Amino acid sequence: MSATDESSSPVLDLLLETPLVRDxxxxxxxxxxxxRIRGAILDGRLPSxxxxxxxRxxxxxxxxxxxxxTAVYELLGAEGYIALSRQGTRVTTLERLKAEHQRVQHTASPEISTRGTRIRDAFFDAPDTLALRPGVPALGRFPLSAWKNCLDRAIRxxxxxxxxxxxxxxxRALRVAIMQHLAVARGARCEPEQVVITEGAQEALSLCIRLVTNPGQxxxxxEPGWRGAQxxxxxxxxxxxPVRVDANGLHVSDDAWNAEAPRLVYTTPSHQYPTGAVLTASRRLDLIGKAQAHGAWILEDDYDSEFRHSGEPICAMQGMVPQAPVLYIGTFSKTLFPSLRLGFVVLPEVLVAKATPLLRETLRGGHRYEQLALAEFIESGQFSRHLGRMRRLYRRRLDALRTALKQHLDVPHVVMGGDSGMHLTIRLPAECIDRRIAQAARQFDMAPAPLSHFALCPRPEDNGLVLGYGNTSESLFVPLIRxxxxxxHEHR
Incomplete structure (x- = not known):
């Protein structure tokens, strides 16, 4: 092809269709x-x-x-779009385009996996700043300056x-700090070798499931319960x-154990989410005994038991009896702040050696500065002082919310829980559809969660609202409840 031919070729006309623009x-x-050239090859305007x-x-x-x-041609050649030789530069034959040209199509199914279709969409995926949103601590009260100092020292x-x-x-410094804190605050029994740091409670749950279960078990x-566990x-x-929860926590009959014993039992015994029930000591010991007898494991999620508002803290199931078949899960998302993304699991001693290969192959030990900073935050007493301040704050907010409900919620309702944590749950009459109410509340910058949303198989009694007070000022409760x-009333 001569220079004159090149200046008027269809290919050149295509590449000159629109001018290149500087800056x-x-x-x-x-x-x-x-x-431009890569796109023209991929869409077939520059054929093989x-x-x-x-x-030139x-x-x-x-x-x-x-x-x-020249640089563009060389890169396209390296990527396999064109072939450069002394005889000229030509577009190569791309198998995908060749198949399309031959009208041979193989389109992957747009469906996700079967397990993915079992997951329900989150109803209350709302900003942390919305009032009454459950699960959010008082973010504005976190001692950022003290945390920054710990982080700076960890980096240095x-x-x-x-x-x-x-x-x-x-x-290891964080695992030791967690072990010491759990021994004093939760009555847990463990050594640092039993503690595994995870990226929040969700990863801890997934890790435990990989460790002790097989598909189909x-x-x-x-029921109702935390959606993250489901x-x-x-x-x-x-x-x-799903196993129903009553005023005394998870209620499991002997018939259920005899009919089909589980491999795994998930429970939040110190403060059931979302009802607020506390699993009684007799039920705890019975659950541990039945699990031992049937070769089952218990997943104890102790997500916000640090915030007990009356009486002494309730000890963890993990430490009630020696060698309990309990995998204990904790998180700092509620006690500190959610974006920290640090949780942990305490493995039973009998599992540690067997779990080591899986841990080493699936975990990589990240967030190291944050872990070291958190270790110092705990060991220096900052963590305990922060927990003390938050207990007092949440107790005031709980009292203010209870008062507002008593004085201004003039529809029949039952208040559940409230002795611990950062949320209060109210049960409403069946004609007050909780999902409609929760959806309407968004228009007023409120994000209560519908109680029915936490049940896999909702019953009439699972109709109500979960009200978070952790990140909502007590001065707002009266206008909010009104x-x-x-x-x-509008959605009855």
Whole structure:
């Protein structure tokens, strides 16, 4: 092809269809040309075998340097779009485009996995700033300056070594600090080797499921209960069976154990979510005994038991009897702040050695500076002082919310829980559809959660609202409950 032929070829006309623009959103002329040729090949406008203009001719036509064109051709050649030779530059044959040209189609199914279809969409996926949203601590009361000091010291002391992968089980300093705190505050029995640091409680749940279950095995979950646990169990391809909760926590009959014993039992014994019930000591011991007899494991989620508002803290099930078949899960998302994404699991001693290969192959020991900072935050007493301040704050907010409900919620309702944590649950008459009320509340910057949303198989008694008070000022409860009462009347 001569220079005269190149200047008037259809291929060159295609590449000159629109001019290259200097300083277009910071994209260089060279990158614009690269995208133009690559796109024309992929959409078939430059078919296989098509000969491209020489670098000199194309550069002259576009008004750019020949070096830019040469660089584009070289990159396209390296990617396999074109073949460069002394006989000219031609578009290669791409198998995908060849198949499309031959009208051979193989389209992957747009469906997600079977386990994925079992997961329900979150109803109250709302900003943390909305009033009455459950599960959010008082973010504005976290001692950021003290945390920053711990983080700065962790960075200075660990230096660049903490930029690499750490121990898959987490920084030993943090595991020791957690062990010591649990022994005093929760009555748990463990050694640092039993503690595994995770990215929040959700990863801890998934890890435990991988450790002790196989697909298809039975798992019991509280009903109504935390959706995160339901999701983790369903994603583990387990046969999830909801077990009802009453005023004394998880209620399991002997017939249920004899009919089909589970491999795993998930429970929040110190403060059931969302009803607020406390699993009684007799039921705890019975659950542990039945689990031992049937070869089952118990997942004890102690998500916000640090915030007990009356009486002494309730000890963890994990420490009630020696060698209890309990995998104990905790998180700092509620006690500190959610974006920290640090949780932990305490493995039973008999599982530690067997779990080591899985831990080393699936965990990588990240967030090392944050882990070291948290270890100092706990050991220095900052953590305990922060918990004390938050207990007092949440107790005031709970009292203010109870008063507002008593004085301004003029529809029949039953208040459940309230001795611990950062939420209060109210049961409403069946004609007050909780999902409609919760949806309407969004228009007024409120995010209460519908109680029925926490049940896999909702019953009439699972109709109500879960009201979070952790991140809502007590001065707002009166106007909020007044508005909520109006919404309940409107949606009866």
């Amino acid at each position: 277009r959103d910071g994209e260089s002329l060279q990158r614009q040309l690269l995208h 075998g098509c000969r491209l203009p020489g670098s 001719a194309l550069a002259a036509a576009l008004g750019i340097s020949r070096n830019s064109v 002391s660990a230096g660049v070594t903490a930029l690499g992968y750490g121990d898959p089980q987490g920084e 039975v798992a019991w979950v509280e 999701t983790a169990l369903l994603c583990g391809d387990l046969n999830v069976v 508005q909520l009462a109006r919404l309940i």
